[in-house]
Amino acid sequence: MTSKTPVEETFVSHLIELRDRLVKASIGIALVCAALMFWPGPSHIYDFIAQPMIAALPAGSKMIATGVISPFLVPMKVTLVVAFILSLPWVLYQLWAFIAPGLYTHEKRLIAPLVISSSLLFMAGVAFCYFFVFGRVFSFISEFSPTSIAVTPDIENYLDFVMSMCLAFGATFEVPVVVVILVRMGLVSVNKLKEVRPYVIVGAFVIAAIVTPPDVVSQFSLAIPMCLLFELGLLVAPVFVKVTQAPEELS
Template sequence: MTNDKPPFIAHLVELRQRLIRSVVAILLCFAGLAYFANELYTLVSTPLLDVLPAGSNMIATDVAAPFFAPFKLAFMLSIVLAFPYLLHQIWGFIAPGLYSHEKKFAAPILITSVLLFYCGIAFSYFIVFPLVFAFFTSVAPENIVIATDITSYLDFTLKLFIAFGLSFEVPVLVFILCLSGVTTVDNLKQKRPYVVLAAFVLGMLLTPPDVISQTLLAIPMWLLFELGLILSRVIKVKNTDSEQTE
C-alpha cells in the first residue's frame, strides 16, 4: 500500500509548507525589529524632519497612531528583510518545472533581483526623499504651518519605497523576457520610445503629483531598461559562442 499523494495534492502541500515558512520568516524578523519600532520610524522620518521649518514637527491625528504607525513600519521592514528568503521559497517551488538551461540563470537572477530591490529603496530614501520633501516644504503658502501626520507620512513613504524597489527590477524583467524568447533585444530597441513614454507614465501613476519624484522614477527606469538590453545582448553572445565551441 503506497502513501504517495496525487501530483496536484503534493503541489498544494508543498505550497502550504513554503507559505508557512515564509510567514514564520517574516514573523521572526518582526520579532527582532518590534523593539526598535520607534527608532526605525525616527530614522525613516529624518528626511522630512531635516527640511521642516523651525518650530514645525510631525503630529498624530489618531489616538492610536503613535502606537500603530511604528509597528506597521517594523512589519513592512520585516517583509523587506525576509525578501531574499521569500524569493528562495518561490524558486524552490517553481524550480522542478524548469529546464536545466533555465535553472543555470536562477541564482544570478535571484541575487540580482534582491540587490536591485534594495538599491531602489536606498535610492528613494537617500536621493528622492530629500529632494521631494524639500520641494513640498518650500512651496507651502506663507501662512500655512506644516505639521505632517505620522500615518499619512508612513503611507506616503511606503508607497515610494515599493514603487522604486519594483522599478529597479526592470533589468531583470528585460533579461527574463529575452531569455525566455518572448521578445528580442533588437525588438525592444525598436520600442525604446514607447518604453521611455511608459516609464514617465508609470512615474506619474506611482509617485505623488510632482515633477521631481516622477522624473526621478522615470529616468532610472529608462536607464535600467538600457542596462537590461546590454546584459541580455552580452549573455546572448556568450551563449552563442559557447554553443559554437561545443
C-alpha cells in the same frame, strides 16, 4: 476504499511542500520582526523613516497623529514592512527551493539569477528612494509652501506616501529583469526594443507622472533611472540568453 492515484499523490505532496515553504517563509519574517521589536524598536524605526520629512520641516516641528492608536499602530506597520524587506532573500529562497526540484539544469541557470537580481534590485530601488529622492522632494515642497501654512504632516498619511513611493521605485528597478524575461522567452528581440526606445522614454515619464507627486523632482527621479535601467536590460539580455540556453538550443 479507493487508493489515491499517482497523480493525486503528487498533487497532494506538492501542496504539502508549498505549505511547508510558506510556513518557513512566514516564520522567517516573524523572527526578523520580533528582533526589530527589541532592537532598534518600532519607535526608532519610524523615526528613521520620518527623518527626511523632519529635516525639511521648520526647526522644532513634528508630525501629528490624528488617530487615537496611530502612535502605536503606525510604527508597528512600519516595522512589519521593514521586516519583510529584510527577510526577502529568505522568502525568495523558499520559493526557489519549492520550484528547483522540477527544473532542468539550464532552467535553474535561468531562475536563480532572476530571483537574486530581482530581490537586490527591489531593495536598491527602495534605498534609492529613501536616501536620494525623499530629501530632495520634501525640500522642494517646503520651498514652495507659503509662510502662512503650518506644515504638520499626519503620520498615517506620511506612511502611505512613503510606502507607495518605495513600492513604485522598487518596482521600477525591476525593469532590467522584465527586459531579460521578454527577450529570453522570445516575445521580443533586443533589436526591436532598441527601435521602440523613444516610446519607452516617453512611457517612463508618463508612468513617473502618474505614480509620483506632481513635482518635477520626483518625476525626474523616477523616469531617469527607469530609462537607464532599460538600457542596462538591453546590455544584459543577450548575455543572459546565451548563458541559459538549453542544449538543444545550442545545437
